[in-house]
Amino acid sequence: MQNNFTSYRPKAIAVIGPESSDLAFTTASILGLFLVPQISYEATNEALSLKRLYPSFLRTIPNDRLQVEVLVLLLQSFNWTWIAIVGSDDDYGRQGLQGLYDLATENAICVPYQAIIPDGTNEKGAEEVKKIVHSLTQTGVRVVVVFSTKRVAKVFFEAVIQHNVTQMVWLGTEDWLLSPWISNIPNIEKIGTVMGISMKQVELPGLREFESIYSGKNSSSQVENCCQICHKCRSFSPQSLPTPSDFDRQVSFNVYTAVYAVAYALHELLGCKSGACSRDTFYPWQLLERIRNISFTLHNQTIYFDKEGNPGTGYDIAMWERIRESWSSVVIGSFRQNQRRLDIIRDDLKWHTEDNKVPVSVCSKECEAGEKRLKTSVHQCCFACKPCPKMTFLNKTNVYECQPCMTHEWSPPKSETCFNKTIEYLYWTEPVAxxxxxxxxVLFLLAMAIVLIFVLNLNTPVVKSAGGKMCFTVLGSLVCACCTLFFYFGVPTKMRCMLRQPVFAISYTVCLSCLLVRSFQVVSIFKLAAKFPMFNDFWVKKNGPIIFIFTSSAIQIIISVIWISSQPSVPTEVSDNFDSQIILACSESLSAAAVLEIVYMGLLSTCCFVFCYVGKDLPENYNEAKCITFSLLIYFFSWIAFFTTYIVYKGKYITAVNILAILASIFGILIGYFVPKCYVILLRRDLNTTEHFQTSIQNYTKKKSCN
Structure with a gap:
């Protein structure tokens, strides 16, 4: 038995056809053994592309795999995600149905119903077709893909018309969409919109003229010499020639292309470009190799074959349109295979709906932006919608879960992305700062002015009664406390956060200690000296004021050192209080040392109040009760206001409120205690005399004696 056909020379060097995949499987298997080129113009089965089984098979029509891809693109372009698929009971329908179902499911298109249409020529088959049509009406789909041959499609649509199924969209394949078998079915216009895939519609120039010329030549001598197999063709006349349908023209062009492919390959193989063709012997496998590599242009169409023997042509998207009493197809788009792109002309499409709008075929309406899906069925197209909460976003790669934003990001409700949080702190250049x-x-200038006035009038009675040189300690501590305010502006640093509160506490403690000593001294001179002379003598001779101020300040220093050592304030990013902001601030830790620091300052302030109250009836020039009480009330109210604000608001301007509280505390002492003294020194010089103070003491003594 011969098993090497490289030198085999069959009578036919190439075969054009056949028209169906079923027949092509048989011929391709046989011709493949001899490597005889076979070009089919209508066989679309994907399996024929397997070169190890059918090495010599090629075609001028795309295979069903490409048709399935285009159908999915068409469904996606109109957002049809709830569809049914029916197919004919043959390889074409079964494989097409399965391939379309698999690819549609991968692309989030749900298929709640699919069925194989049986042969409806017998009674049992007809009943099955009726059941399929009835089931279609129960699914709620508005779009049905009919992947069928034209013979089975005719039976199916006849049943559809009998069941009065209307206002549906029927997507067809190239096999039946433009076939007169379907468009000539009575009452077919009632079923709804028919559209789908067709071969590229190319007008074949000269075909009609050729038929007219051929049909006019039917003399007996010509008939005798004619080798035409179709004897009925001899009976055609120019008047009786049938008008070819769109489907006929497509198939004709596929045949035309196949013939030209063989012709071009032969010309190259025989070297006909030189002007004369070679008469050398050649073999089918040599011609096959030339056909595989051929590339030429035919009526503005580029013709070539890929490595699987499939053409590089694409598809047209056609829609049925009623013109007078007949149907014709209108090209509304195209698919370009080399770009893998589907283009649809959406203007003036005639949908068979009441308002001529695109039919909707979905199980559930699309969720709004930022809403996740909650499954309500086994089909992924059936779902409920739930908004994503704030600080989460919906990633389009997973529409069933809201993803949390990162710590430095934020999002509003129903968001599809996260935004970077803005960094906020008290800038040096903003209006509030x-x-x-x-x-x-202004505070610095006021303090410096008071220092200057007191220096120039150090030996006057008013300055001495205010505390003398101790006043400079008070003013110095207030200036030092004021310096801490600069630590609150700009980006918080470790050093700023660690020092600003302790330095203020120590400075203000020195100030309160001085005021407490001043209040106690006045009370001691006028009220305690007579009752406790030894204590008063010890207080004066042993430098009691200095010791007290030093000791009181040392205690506050120790507390602050413990605070800094154990749990210091450090720069921190606060993102919990505001969704879209990160507040750069110093941590506010409520450690035992921090609480003790505040309590200690409160204790000193309370003691000042007590001694001011005890000395409320002292001589007017020595009575500081009103001045100190006013200053301390401002201090208390400012910090009460700060802590109240801190509880309800923790934005970047809480730093500004903290600065205001410190400013109010310092201004309170300057305005309440020192400014009245400056007023007397500058404007009431008559009150700043020794005689006036002595008179005041004498009047106090007389008043006490009378009482």
Missing amino acids: LALLSAII
Whole structure:
């Protein structure tokens, strides 16, 4: 038995056809053994592309795999995600149905119903077709893909018309969409919109003229010499020639292309470009190799074959349109295979709906932006929608879960992305900061002015009664406390956070200690000296004021050192209070040392209040009760306001409120205690005399004697 056919020379060097995949499987298997080129113009089965089984098979029509891809693109372009698929009971229908179901499911298109259409020529088959049509009406789909041959499609649509199924969209394949078998079914216009895939519609120039010329030549001599197999063709006349349908023209062009492919390959193989063709012997496998590599242009169409023997042509998207009493197809789009792109002309499409709008075929309406899906069925197209909460977003790669934003990001409800949080702190250049800095400068100037006035009038009775040189300690501590305010502006640093509160506490403690000593001294001179002379003598001779101020300040220093050592304030990013902001601030830790620091300052303030109250009836020039009480009330109210604000608001401007509280505390002492003294020194010089003070003491003594 011969098993090497490389030198085999069959009578036919190439075969054009056949028209169906079923026949092509048989011929391709046989011709493949001899490597005889076979070009089919209508066989679309994907399996024929397997070169190890059918090495010499090629075709001028795309295979069913490409048709399935285009159908899915068409469904996606109109957002049809709830469809049914029916197919004919043959390889074409079964494989097409399965391939379309698999690819549609991968692309989030749900198929709640699929069925194989049986042969409806017998009674049992007809009943099955009726059941399929009835089931279609129960699924709620508006779009049905009919992957069938034209013979079975005719039976199916006849049943559809009998069941009065209307306002549906029927997507067809190239086998039946433009076939007169379907468009000539009575009442077919009632079923709805028919559209789908067709071969590229190319007008074959000269075909009609050729038929007219051929049909006019039917003399007996010509008939005798004619080798035409189709004897009925001899009976055609120019008047009786049938009008070819769109489907006929497509198939004709596929045949035309196949013939030209063989012709071009032969010309190359025989070297006909030189002007004369070679008469050398050649073999089918040589011609096959030339056909595989051929590339030429035919009526503006580029013709070539890929490695699987499939053409590089694409598809047209056609829609049925009623013109007078007949149907014709209108090309509404195209698929370009080399670009893998589907283009649809959406203008003036005639949908068979009441408002001529695109039919909707979905199980559930699409969720709004930022809403996740909650499955309500086994089909992924059936779902409920739930908004994503704030600080989460919906990633389009997973529409069933809201993803949390990162710590430095935020999002509003129903968001599809996260946004970077804005970094907030008290900038040096913003209006609020500039206003506070202006207030600080005013405070410095006021303190310096008071120091200057007191230095120039150090030996006057008013300055001595205010505390003498101790006043400079008070003013110095207030200036030091004021310096801590600069630590609150700009980006918080470790050093700023660690020092600003302890330095203020120590400075203000020195100030309160001095005021407490001053209050106690006045009370001691006028009220305690007579009752406790030894204590008063010890207080004066042993430098009691200095010791007390030093000891009181040392205690606060120790508390602050413990606070800094154990749990210091450090720069931190606060993102919990505001969704879209990160507040750069110093941590506010409520450690035991921090609480003790505040309590200690409160204790000193309370003691000042007590001694001020005890000395409320002292001589007017020595009575500091009103001045100190006013200063301390401002201190208390400012910090009460700060802590109240801190509880309800923790934005970046809480730093500004903290600065205001410190400013108010310092201004309170300057305005309440020192400014009245400056007023007397500068404007009431008659009150700043020794005689006036002595008179005041004498009047106090007389008043006490009378009582």
